[in-house]
Amino acid sequence: MKKELNTTAILVWLSMIFTFLAVITGNLFDRKLEFQIGDVVHTDFFAPFKFENTKLTEHNKELAANSVDDKYMVDEQILQDILINTELLFNYTEEIIALEQSPPLTVPDSVQKQFGITYSSKNINYSQILQQKSNVSLSNSQYEMLLNIPLETLAQIEERILALFKQIYNKGISDTDIKDIDIVSMISEFGISPVYQSLVKSIIDNQLRTNLVLDKQSTQEARSVKSSAVPPVMVEEGEKIIGKGSKITPETYQLLIDSGIVGTNDIDNFVPYIGVIIMISILFIFVILFLRVTSSHTSITSEGKNLLFVLYIMLLLVARLMLGLQFMQFPLGIGAMIIALLINKEIACVFEFVILIVYSIIYKADMTTILYQLITGMISIFVIVKxxxxxxxxxxxxxxxxxxxxxxxxxxxxxxxxxxxxxxYNMLIAMGIGIFSVILVGGSLPLLESAFHFVTRFQLLELTNPNQPLLKRLLLEATGTYHHSLLVGNLAETAADEIGANALLARVGGYYHDIGKLTCGNYFKENQVQRNPHDSLDPRSSASIIISHVTTGLEIATKYNLPTCVKDMILQHHGCSVMQYFYVKAQNTGIENVEEIDFTYPGPKPQTKEAALVMLADIIEATTRSMQSKFGPDFTIEDLVRKMVKQQLDLGELSECNLFLSDIEKVIQSFIRTLNAMYHERIEYPEKKD
Structure with a gap:
């Protein structure tokens, strides 16, 4: 989810940036430069008024700022760290000396012999222990020397080393200062025995480092003060900027701009830029709010977002590359028509609205043209979906x-x-644009379907054709399943219409959800005409066969190149439900090691509204058919539908799709109407008497 949000944010920001670039380079700003760098002027140019030479002033300010040396401050923590490490070194040394002087731990010879070990306190390397615990780097011999110093002498050496460090760090020390410190003389002055002077020098040398750190704030403040003290370089009124026959350099070009001689049109005024930024920001805020409000019933896949972005950028490029065309001659509705066919009408309308506003800004379009594009674009959306x-x-x-x-x-x-x-003539052009738009949309659909992995209504309609190989196989090899699938498709389609889901996709999902039964159709009740093969099987084997129709269905769907969305429905139409009949039967027959997982469908649970509708339609149609004879005043189809839907809700099978409670009630009412029409009471015709 987080990754998806990040991707959406990136696409929105990129769209805003490209929109801004397209607008500021369009007809909204008319920039006509008289000169370019490298041109030769054919007349003298003088300053029309007194103004600042901004480029030279900035250069002087930069030089002044760079002349200020870096400011440093003393980091007191450096000395504290050194003192702590030194104290720890001597503390560890004292502890290890005490350990050496303690009575040795003895291990009886019998124990050593039994376990094949040889133990002696002489085996302990105390200098290595000290080396591992200390943060001060010394040689092995120096660690051994430390451990051989009498405790009283050791305490004196520690005290003097600490005092030495405090004396050295009583001021700021740079790397250069460290090289100039005479450590040997200082050690001698502190009265340290010559025997230990080399050791003490190593302890000090290995910890000495600069305690000066760059004070960025002070440095910046000093440079700012120095820079602000630089007076502006002024060009006096009437002063020659560039002479006749001279070539324009970057410096003189900037002076021409500062003087207003070059670039005095709208693009040099920052106010229109602010207006554009505000307008584009408001536009995209509207888009974001719309997507949030409609996200509850209109979900856009990552492929859909990519398509929106690509179409938007392509239309912006077309706007920039064809600025010479009249705005009214643009087939602006093409993008919205594609979106209406591949995503939905609501998103298409918003897309048309956004691109229309952007184009209107780019072309500085009049209200009549905007109205024409708005009307034709919106009508195109609702016509193309037909x-x-x-x-x-x-x-x-x-x-x-x-x-x-x-x-x-x-x-x-x-x-x-x-x-x-x-x-x-323009009217004929408008008619041609309308015709051309549809042809272009129709021709681009196969390419877009392939590039963005969309499944269009045309593909779905082809899958509903009874002559499709899989449907013909179902009819011939699993007739009961075929008729069940048709009813499931009709139930799901009608319910999808009620809640605004993709009705055609729900119908196709219903038609193909049970194709896995082709390999073992006689094991399913709707196809059995004589004996039930499950009577001779144990419950676990029966469950395994029934469950396998899901994975087998996926294999068949892959073999026949069914769309991914249909394959998902095949996998999800039983969710993660438990096959209660065989599970309970297994428990009652006394089979050992009855695990619920062996009787559970692999899932996943339905991820879309359409998949959830197919699941509910499948369960309810099968249950209704099996209980048809039990319906009466005390138990109606409505009672059954509500019971089955509630059961799926309680089991959590609908927890991962975006069905809302309001949707579920509409689905229930749709199922009730459709099932009542299917299983209405029929008149019993009397037999003819002889």
């Missing part, structure tokens, strides 16, 4: 062509323009 099959493309293209032309003429009449041949 393209159920690919063969509908021609019909939809013709319809959109007429709509584009009609809206254009309506705009002409709205602003009261005379109807000229030029306007008629």
């Amino acid at each position: 393209m159920i099959e690919r063969k509908d493309m021609i019909k939809v293209a013709g319809l959109l062509g007429l709509i584009y032309g009609s809206v254009y003429i309506a705009m002409v009449f709205l602003i009261d323009l005379p109807l000229t041949m030029a306007l008629v």
Whole structure:
């Protein structure tokens, strides 16, 4: 989840940056430079007023700041660390000396012989122990020397070394100062015996280091003071900036800009930039809020987010590369139409709204043009989704062509323009854009389906064709399962319509959820016409066969190249539920080691609304069929549906999909209506009497 949020944030920020770049380089800002660096001027240019030579001033300030030496401060912790390490060294030394002088631990010879060991206190290397515990690096011989110093002398040496360190560090010491310190003379002055002077020198040398650290704040303050004291370099009014025949250098080019001779148009005014930043920020805040509000019932996959980003950036590039075109001639609705087909209408409408505002800013479009693009774009979204099959493309293209032309003429009449041949020509162009948009969308869909792994309604519709190989196999090899799957598909589709889920996907999921039964159809009740093979099997074997239809279904789906979303439904349509019938039967028959896991479907639980609907439809259809004869005034289809749905909720099987309680009630009502229509009471016809 965190990774997904990070990806979304990155895409939003990139979109904002690209939008800002597209806007500031569009027609909103008209920058026409008279000169460029390297050009030769053909006249003298003089300062029209007194102004600051910002480049030279900044250069002088930088030189002044760099002339200030770094400021350092004393780090008191350095001395404290050294004193602590020194004290620890001598404390450890005293402890080890005491240990050496204590009575040796003896191990009886019989014990040594029994365990094959040879123990003696002489085996202990005390200098090595001291070396491991100490933070002061010395040689082995120096550690041994320490351990051989009398305790009284050892205490004196420690006291004098500590005093030595305090004397050395009574001020700041740099790396250069350390090299100049005469340690030998200082040791002699402190009255340390010549026998131990070399050892003491090593203890001191190995710990000496600078106690000066860079004081960044003081250094920066000093440099700021020095820099602020530099007076600005002024160019006086009338002073020559560049002479005739001279080549423009970076320095003189900056002077021309500072003087207002070059770049005096809108792009040098920061106010429009602020306006653009505010507008774009508000626009994207609206998008983020919309996505948050609709996330409860409209989920966008990572592929969908990538598609939105790619389409948005492509349209921005088109806007920049084709600035010469009239804004009204842009097929702006193409992106929204693609999104409507691959994601949904709501996201498509927001996308159209955002891209329209951005294009309007880039082109400084008038209100009439904006209104034309808004109307045609929104109509395109709701017309394109009527393209159920690919063969509908021609019909939809013709319809959109007429709509584009009609809206254009309506705009002409709205602003009261005379109807000229030029306007008629533009109307024909508008009609052509409408037709071209549909053709381009239809042609790009296969590429986008492949690149972003989308499953379109066209693919799903093809999978509902009864002539599909898998459906024909189901009909011929597992007839009961085939009819059950059709009913599950109808139940799931109707319920999906009620809650705004993908009804066609739910239907396809229902059709194919049980294809794993093809390999052992007679082991499932709906396909049995004579004996039940489970009668001769133990419950564990029966459960294994039943459970295997999930994984077998996935293998068959992979073999027949079914879409990933359909394969997910095959895996998830039983969730992680327990096969209660065989589990209880196994417990009652006295089978040893009955584990619930052996009777549990592998899962996972349904991850989408559509998968959850297929699961519920599967359970409810099968249960309704098996209990059809028991329905009456005391036990209705509604009672059964509510009981089965509540059971799945209590088991937590719906905990990982985005079904809400309001959705579940709508699903229940849909199932009740559909099942009542399927299992309504029929009139019993009387037999004809002879």
